[in-house]
Amino acid sequence: MRVTIAEVAQRAQVSKATVSRVLNGKPDVDASTAQRVRKVIDEIGYVPSARAVGLARGRTRTVAMLAPSLTWPWMGEVLQGIVDTLEADGYGLLLYTLNRGPESLNQFANHVSANAFDGLLVVEPPDALHYISTLYRAGLPVVMIDDRGSHPEFPSVTTTNRQGGADVARHLVAAGRRRFAVVTGPPHFGCTQARLDGFRLALAEAGLTLHPDLVVDGDFTTEGGEVAVDKLVASGIPFDAVFAQNDLSAVGVLRALREAGRVVPDDVSVVGFDDVPVAGHTEPRLTTIRQPAQEMGAAAARMLLSTLEGQPMPDHPLVLPTSLIVRESAP
Amino acid sequence: MRVTIAEVAQRAQVSKATVSRVLNGKPDVDASTAQRVRKVIDEIGYVPSARAVGLARGRTRTVAMLAPSLTWPWMGEVLQGIVDTLEADGYGLLLYTLNRGPESLNQFANHVSANAFDGLLVVEPPDALHYISTLYRAGLPVVMIDDRGSHPEFPSVTTTNRQGGADVARHLVAAGRRRFAVVTGPPHFGCTQARLDGFRLALAEAGLTLHPDLVVDGDFTTEGGEVAVDKLVASGIPFDAVFAQNDLSAVGVLRALREAGRVVPDDVSVVGFDDVPVAGHTEPRLTTIRQPAQEMGAAAARMLLSTLEGQPMPDHPLVLPTSLIVRESAP
DNA sequence: CTGAAAGCGCTTACAG
DNA sequence: CTGAAAGCGCTTACAG
Structure with a gap:
């Protein structure tokens, strides 16, 4: 049986509201009460249900990444940069691709409509740019990675x-x-x-x-x-x-x-x-x-996170520097 | 403003329960009623909230993938196989790695406890195998990809x-x-x-x-x-x-x-x-x-999906065939 | 500082 | 075949 906030409340002899306050670090809680609640939480290993929190708060603490394909050579690095950054903030990453063409886009659109995530990271979607723009205008926070020079209207991370x-x-x-x-x-x-x-x-x-x-x-x-x-x-x-x-x-x-x-x-x-x-x-x-593929992923993720936490979206692309790596083919 | 089931119900002059029945293809709905509801759904472009459905049903239609690192050369193919398969069934994929060590595992564990997903695909987690076993025993459906011969107690996909x-x-x-x-x-x-x-x-x-x-x-x-x-x-x-x-x-x-x-x-x-x-x-x-990395990912995803839809877990590893590719280094 | 209650948007017995 | 109501597990005004 799942442990719920009600059980914590009962054991700590407080209301669910108070447990919730402790959980979310709200200021107006008596120190000793908070301590008692925390003790119970630790004891029974309570973790709030992501679904319920999401429903109540209207946000999921989940971000989506849309990539044309995952088998490109630098995609792994980009992804790693993204995942590392999101994870550090407790965010989850939902992964979508356009590998199966229109049907993929369709499924993705469904998840968008279902509000399955709070923001979107996107790698130059060949045919979906217009659609992504629509989402952005409708209020979905979007950051693009590697705009390939297409200069979209939404924030992006690119290189020199x-x-x-x-x-x-x-x-x-x-x-x-x-x-x-x-x-x-x-x-x-x-x-x-x-x-x-x-x-x-x-x-x-x-x-x-x-x-x-x-x-x-x-x-x-x-x-x-x-x-x-x-x-x-x-x-x-x-x-x-x-x-x-x-x-x-x-x-x-x-x-x-x-x-x-x-x-x-x-x-x-x-x-x-x-x-x-x-x-x-x-x-x-x-x-x-x-x-710097990994850095690009990380930077894009950070950009998106700060938007989700209320910062204004940057209006200029973030440009990361390239560097020359000299090896044998052109010493 | 988000379109909810209440609005569909009102416009179609039925109760929310009936809309829900139509949505989920329950049998006992009058054909003409169902049609009317569907018309409204199409017209206003209604898509049920993933969060609310998840909370009410106790399942998220989301699966997690845990990989040590995403920059390994064949990881992209495995991931692509997984994503394609899940997407075809409308499932989402949450991506986790162990790239940042213990902290990564900790964050992952939190998401597990928060019931953020219904099942888990895992690529040979070097140090987390014991933990994964615990989750499996606690009832989380798990499928392992490439067991590297460790013969875990849970289902796996491997090669010859x-x-x-x-x-x-x-x-x-x-x-x-x-x-x-x-x-x-x-x-x-x-x-x-x-x-x-x-x-x-x-x-x-x-x-x-x-x-x-x-x-x-x-x-x-x-x-x-x-x-x-x-x-x-x-x-x-x-x-x-x-x-x-x-x-x-x-x-x-x-x-x-x-x-x-x-x-x-x-x-x-x-x-x-x-x-x-x-x-x-x-x-x-x-x-x-x-x-066959992509096939391995796809097979593992299918295995997990069929478990989530009620099929019993297979008790033998699924073994996919390798094949010899002859090129110049050994003609 | 704390609690009772309403609400987030669905699903699902239970009646009829 | 259909609806009213309870419930999923939280959060958040509103009172006190």
């Missing part, structure tokens, strides 16, 4: 994509590279543009330019990286460095270059973006721009 | 570790290898023993044996794999195949062999275990034993 792109260029230039190729991400992603802009800008600062035919669209997959290199090689235009806009495509770039007989980094330097776990284990190990 | 180990041996023998080395996982893990047993058994079937000094303890990390190879090489005993008991350590094995001047697979074949995403992108690509 432009700066990261610039850092890549500067590093390659300093290493003596002069003929640059880029394997981009999906062209409509804001981060693709930002990384490319930063890269171009830093080249320009060094008086260098990027040959248009050496900028090839990728899709953030390993296969996309391989195909892109095939195109670069087929173009016949010489290049001595490749900036792959994420690590997965960089892995494909490394492989395709090897198959094309180009030695990395002697003939061609390769730099990725993200610093996912695999980056430290490629052959050669990948130089890349680290995105 | 022994068979997988045997498959590795048979494949290597068929490829003409005769001098075998093994880099194990942590010696106290059940799966380490099972994989090794299977490997030995299949060698014996072929009339071959394993040199004791060529069995080196690893720790399932890449660094552990590198260190192990250094030991193997230092032993001076010749070997033409290495069975690394997980893919992370296989990555280290590949690197250390390269640095030792051994060519894979010409001089030495290498086989891993798990088939995590990185396995398809090593140099050379890694031959390995695939563990």
Whole structure:
């Protein structure tokens, strides 16, 4: 049988209201009464029912995370950052994905309507952005992680994509590279543009330019990286460095270059973006721009929590710094 | 303002009880009444409050997942399998980890006591197994994923570790290898023993044996794999195949062999275990034993759901088959 | 400082 | 087939 507040009240010879006050740290309780109540609580190991508290208070102390997919390489780190942060405040995390398409979104919408959580963390939902905006306008606290440059109307945590792109260029230039190729991400992603802009800008600062035919669209997959290199090689235009806009495509770039007989980094330097776990284990190990995934998750969670506790929502995105990680592929 | 069952009742000119009956598909409702109620529900977009339903029914339609850490390479797949399965049944998933040590466990215990969820999925909790057993005995439905051979008293989903180990041996023998080395996982893990047993058994079937000094303890990390190879090489005993008991350590094995001047697979074949995403992108690509992580998550979730809907708990572990994935490191 | 009572939004016997 | 009422386990004005 479940232990309820009524039992605590009875044993401590007070009303349920008083037990509730002690439980929630309300000020107006006699010290000795409070002590007596606490003693009983400890003795019988009473913990308030989350459901009942939620119903009575109208809040659940639960937050939801909506991610397109959980199998992306940096998702684990983001999640870990979120869970650690929420847990420290006693909040729970409900996890939702859009893996099954419209049906997933439908189920998620149901849980929203059922008020199953107090706030929402969301990782760039490809097709659901409009819906999320609707929820936000309806009053649901929302924080977005990695806006991919879409500049939503709600608070977000992002990284210095432009700066990261610039850092890549500067590093390659300093290493003596002069003929640059880029394997981009999906062209409509804001981060693709930002990384490319930063890269171009830093080249320009060094008086260098990027040959248009050496900028090839990728899709953030390993296969996309391989195909892109095939195109670069087929173009016949010489290049001595490749900036792959994420690590997965960089892995494909490394492989395709090897198959094309180009030695990395002697003939061609390769730099990725993200610093996912695999980056430290490629052959050669990948130089890349680290995105602080765990910190991003943690920061987003903190942002959401402070909103739930009454702080106003920040109106500017929180931008966390990227950093250059130099490994063997571009020393 | 939240739409409640009272408003639906009023608009449909029935009692809240009747709305509830329609909502829950109870049989004894007049067809035309039911239709009228449904119309109102659709019109005003009513969704029952999860909190209130939970309180009234004593169940939350929420399941918890407890994992030591979320950054392990196959955790994303397991999670995805779980979420997809739960979502299809309208269940939510609360995510907990033990990343912050005792405090994490403490917070988790609080949520358990608060009855925040109906059942628990757990991935081999290193130090919490005893506690989980207590919960199970106290009546909380629990399903364990990947028991690592610890044979808990509660239901579990695991894979054919022994068979997988045997498959590795048979494949290597068929490829003409005769001098075998093994880099194990942590010696106290059940799966380490099972994989090794299977490997030995299949060698014996072929009339071959394993040199004791060529069995080196690893720790399932890449660094552990590198260190192990250094030991193997230092032993001076010749070997033409290495069975690394997980893919992370296989990555280290590949690197250390390269640095030792051994060519894979010409001089030495290498086989891993798990088939995590990185396995398809090593140099050379890694031959390995695939563990169906997503299927394991999905199967565990289904097992838990059927228990929650009244089916008896299975008393045998559900064992999913592993499969050999042949790539370049051991063709 | 404390208690009785109403309320959070549902479900479920119990009557009819 | 349907409704009034009690109950799930809390919190929170309202009185005193």
